Amino acid sequence: MTPLTLTMQGMENLNDSTVNISFKVDSEQPFVVIAGQFLRLHFTQDDGFETFRSYSIANIFPEEKSLLDEVAIAVSWVPGGLATEYLSNMQVGEQLEATGPYGRFCLLPDRHERYFLIATGTGVTPYRAMLKEIELRLQTGSEFYVVMGAQDETGLLYEADFVALESQYDHFHYVPCLSRKTRIQPGVNDHNGYVQSYLTQHDFDAENDIAYLCGNPNMVDATFNLLKEKGMPVPLIKREKYISPAPRKK
Numbered sequence: 001m002t003p004l005t006l007t008m009q010g011m012e013n014l015n016d017s018t019v020n021i022s023f024k025v026d027s028e029q030p031f032v033v034i035a036g037q038f039l040r041l042h043f044t045q046d047d048g049f050e051t052f053r054s055y056s057i058a059n060i061f062p063e064e065k066s067l068l069d070e071v072a073i074a075v076s077w078v079p080g081g082l083a084t085e086y087l088s089n090m091q092v093g094e095q096l097e098a099t100g101p102y103g104r105f106c107l108l109p110d111r112h113e114r115y116f117l118i119a120t121g122t123g124v125t126p127y128r129a130m131l132k133e134i135e136l137r138l139q140t141g142s143e144f145y146v147v148m149g150a151q152d153e154t155g156l157l158y159e160a161d162f163v164a165l166e167s168q169y170d171h172f173h174y175v176p177c178l179s180r181k182t183r184i185q186p187g188v189n190d191h192n193g194y195v196q197s198y199l200t201q202h203d204f205d206a207e208n209d210i211a212y213l214c215g216n217p218n219m220v221d222a223t224f225n226l227l228k229e230k231g232m233p234v235p236l237i238k239r240e241k242y243i244s245p246a247p248r249k250k
Ligand SMILES: Cc1cc2nc3c(=O)[nH]c(=O)nc-3n(C[C@H](O)[C@H](O)[C@H](O)COP(=O)(O)OP(=O)(O)OC[C@H]3O[C@@H](n4cnc5c(N)ncnc54)[C@H](O)[C@@H]3O)c2cc1C
Pocket: 038, 053, 054, 055, 056, 057, 073, 074, 075, 076, 077, 078, 079, 080, 081, 082, 083, 084, 085, 122, 123, 125, 240, 241, 242, 243, 244, 245
């Protein structure tokens, strides 16, 4: 795959440990992406080996499949992390090599009656990318739940975008699940506890529901097991785990 060149355009804090970084994309081929896909950013390890880290594209796509000349990613800092070290010191105008887009964590062409889009942390970004397509599906009668897990309200990344859609469609539900600290003024759908404890309250319909799980690998595994126990067929539980690749050895 021909590498892309990303030129950093800006970085803004989403909270104390997460930033939104925007890049201009230069690509020899048209950079066509489906909402939900990710990029691999290329880095060099201390031992000189090339390595990569993956980041979901966080922009709200104009259409489900879009030609992009800019991308945004949300990066959660990991103390001592290789990409964290590099990206946190990056200045506007600096360049980085990347490849992509990759991934199949996208809305399937088949329509489902109910969609459960479940995330923790930056795992919510693929759903932000999908917002326009979600709206089209809401207009043809599908119901959506975005179930967002965080320790406290500062972890509810891009909340305003989901709340805005909820204010327009009564069959779009944004459900913040706060595991450590509730809000002083809770939202109507706020749930105390992990996403799993919210989902135990639901019955699932194996014929008409589909679930997407993205973010912390422990959440993805625990929720996958829960949904399976509740009768969801495995092919209808889509998963994207945010893990780092093992370091390459000489
Ligand atoms: C498909 C895919 C999409 C991804 N999308 C995103 C995204 O949109 N935003 C995002 O922030 N990340 C995303 N990730 C994770 C990202 O690729 C990196 O793994 C992450 O940013 C850490 O990279 P690092 O180089 O800073 O830390 P590393 O050098 O990889 O890790 C340093 C140490 O911290 C541990 N560690 C790594 N991640 C975590 C963590 N989250 N919590 C605690 N310890 C950790 C490692 O095991 C290692 O011991 C995605 C991963 C995948 C596979």
